Amino acid sequence: MADIKVTELAEELRAAIAGLETSEGLNSVGIVTRIGDGVAWVHGLRDAGFSEMLEIETKEGIVEAFALNLMEDEIGAVLLGSDTNVSAGNTVRLKGTLLEVPVGPELLGRIVDPLGRPLDGAGPIKAKQTGLVEREAIGVLGRRHVHEPLMTGIMAIDAMFPVGRGQRELIIGDRQTGKTAIAIDTMINQARQKTGVVNVYVAIGQKLSKIARLVERLKQEGVMEQTIIVATGPSDAASMLYLAPYAATAMGEYFRDNKQHALMIYDDLTKHAVAYRQMSLLLRRPPGREAFPGDVFYLHSRLLERSAKLTDKLGGGSLTALPIIETQAGDISAYIPTNVISITDGQIFMETDLFYQGIRPAISAGLSVSRVGGDAQTKAVKSVGSHLKLGLSQFRELASFAQFGSDLDAETKAQIDRGQRLTELLKQPQYQPMSVWEQVASIYAVNNGLFDDVSVAKIKDAQAALLTRLWTDHKEAMRTLNKGDKPTDDLLEVIKKTAKTVAKGFEG
């Protein structure tokens, strides 16, 4: 058999492709028949593929669009930009590609739009690679179960609803209940704890002033260097809002596929669904429940399925997702919330009532859950906080009886006392994520009754004193604890002794 030189074959094929690309021949063209609300209807282009890029030639230059409705007589295409220059009769060509965005480490620290164009005025992005915006999720064999922790730095979450790398944990709640705050604290914690996790924050139709504030804060906290922000505002075209999470996921996938870890924050998917509803209605797709189109479930499921923990064979990288959903008057049984709840691996439910009672973060212990994070929880936190969730849920049930303090039996009274202290302990100011040792020491002290004699109002002071004392007197022991392994009995004894001493100063 003749010796086949594969390298030559590859070169010849490449040359043939290059030849085809440059040869001017008859290309498929169509014309715009109708245009309006960011949607163009095109006659012709029968060989267009779904989601294929189109170029509309206008007098002012070329406007890009992508084909979403392929029908027998016409194509419905959504414009990526303003429709003011496009008019009926304009020529439309096939670009021959699917939508791609630049990906890679060059994007870190940058603010971009869903097409990867810089919005921060810091010059062009010289990315060496591009990634497909719509990409199929990784298959079963490429995945590993979630087993590494992704510390949020928020004690209530890390202790009760741990998030693992590769998990999809929904943050859900009414407006102004601290949903974005949780996401930001998680991003800050990645920088403080030097976890190496890359943050990708997607603002979907968020007020530009809010995005500017967020960027400013991230810069102050030194997080921006490991963060990519994909920003869309309320005045952007619905197509841009629709593309934003997919484009950002492509940017995050680069890190996942290159043995790194990335954290996606989709803020928020309610607005994403609304943008898709607008596009679908303008494309004349039949409306379903709440006027959303029939494939609105698939819209989010195919997005979130791209988050995964990869096997070691594929490099062991991960993509974690924290999608955010805004509810109306706490109604989690609306269409989009139920969809996303069923897609994700758990949810953190934020309650308005708790927020206004001053319990912040306003996480509901009863309605929140983490379905896969248990295996990923840091052993140190797991060993001390195993009954925390149950205790707190029971307390919230009993809380209404708290006012009849004297008429209650001793057991219920003890439960309420412990619950009040736990609730107080889990309050945490914004932008102050806690490290593992701080969480372990605090939870251990309250959960084991060491602070039972401290009045509820002084719990936070006692906690601060305990942490300062532990850090000054037992620095090395705390560093060991911070590694996340299950604490030894000696270590627990150190915490116990210090907590008892500290508690004496706050009694009464």
Add this chain to the structure above:
Amino acid sequence: MVLRLSRRKIAALAAEKILSGESRQKVLREVAAYLLVTRRTREQMLLVRDIEDALAARGVVVADVTSAHPLTETIKSEISKLVGAKHLQLRERIDPEVLGGVRVDVPGKRFDGTLQRKLTALKAQQL
């Protein structure tokens, strides 16, 4: 009630009839009547394009050639070779806006070798 057919189907039917030797006027009258009854007269221009498309698929092509200057015989024969249809009819148009070169429009397809197009492409690349 008259069945609502897609333009593609109407065009295919009209093209078949024209090619089978039926009088063109008669076929077009039938199509016009159908458009009137189904209140789709707005689609007439698109339907003409579709019929041209259907004819092209059957080897009968009408090509619109736009150039800045009148075509020479050599260019005409080059165009015939490029289109490669059994029956080709050229409709010539002089348009100084294309600046130079030639643009050939056949149903659903286009060859654009005009300077105007090259300038637009250059502009898009720079953006």
